[in-house]
Amino acid sequence: MSKAKSEVGTVEVESQLPASISSFEEDGLEFVEDLTSEEIGLPRIKIAVGTSDNHGTAAKDGEIYNPVTSKVYGEGMLVVPVHFTTSWCEWKSVQGDAPVNTFYSEKDLPPTVRREDKQWREIIQVNGEDHPEDNYIGLNHDHYVLIVDPETGACESALIAMTNTRIKKSKALNTTVLSQIAQGANGPFRPPRFAYLYNFKTIKEQNAKKQLYHNWQITIDRMLNLENATEQMWYGAAKSFKKAVIAGEVKVSAEVAEEATQPATETFEPSPFG
DSSP states (O other), X not given: OEEEEOSSOEEEESSOOOHHHHHHHHHHHHSOOOOOTTTXXXXXXXXXXXXXXXXXXXXXXXXXXXXXXXXXXETEEEEEEEEEEEEEEEEOSSTTOOOSEEESSGGGSOOEEEOTTSSEEEEOEETTEEOSSOOEEEEEEEEEEEEEOTTTOOEEEEEEEEEGGGHHHHHHHHHHHHHOOEEETTEEEOOOGGGEEEEEEEXXXXXXXXXXXXXXXXXXXXXXXXXXXXHHHHHHHHHHHHHHHHTTOOOBOOOOOOOBOOOTTSEEBOOTTO
C-alpha cells in the first residue's frame, strides 16, 4: 500500500502510484519548506460585483473567484465544509479600505453602539477615549472549506466569510450540518462537518430597499465515499486542515472590502455602510 500526499494531510490510498507521483512524494518529504502562517495566507473566496470589482481577475458579475490565485469558479463550485467560527471586522467608513482590525472574541471588542440596521456596530470609544474615526464593526460567519474538483481530484483550502444578509445562508448551512444523522456500529451518530460535499452557487436576491445583490445558494450534495481514493484524500485533507485551524496555524489573507452600491436595477454588495 502506498501513501498519497495532499497539501494539508496524508492519507493511505489502496492503489499503485505512478513513478512520477512517487518521485514527487519522496522529494516532498526531503525538501520541506519551513513556512509559517506569517508567510502564507488563506484566501477569502469572493463573489464578483459588476465587471470591475473582481480584484483584477477575469470573474464576471456573480461569478465566484479567488483573489489570491485569480482562479474563477464560475457561478458554482463543489465544497467540503471543514470548520465554522465567528469573527468581527472593523472597517473604515471609506469604501475600498481593508479591515482595520479583526477580533475573534466578542469580549475583545471596543465599546460600540448598535446601528439602526442592527447588523453593524459603530465604535464609540477606544482605550477609554472617544474614537476619532467613523469606524464600524460587523459580525462575520467564517466557513473554512476545501474547494474540490471532481474531474482532477484537486482540492484547495479557503475561507468563505458571510456577513450582513448572507448570515441567513450561513445559519441555514449550519442547520443542515447539524441535522445529518448516520447509523453506526453503536447506533445513530452525527458525522463531522467535513463528511459531506455541498454545492455552493450564487443567485440574485432582493432586499427591503428593492436592491438586487448576489447571495449564496447552498445545498448538500452527498456524503463522501471513503472507498474512493480521491474522496478519501479529500477527507484526510479536511481533517488535517481543521486541526490546523483549531491550532491557530492558519492565517487569513488581508482583503479589500467589497462595497459597491448601484441603482436598484443593478447588483450591489451588502455593505456595513448602508
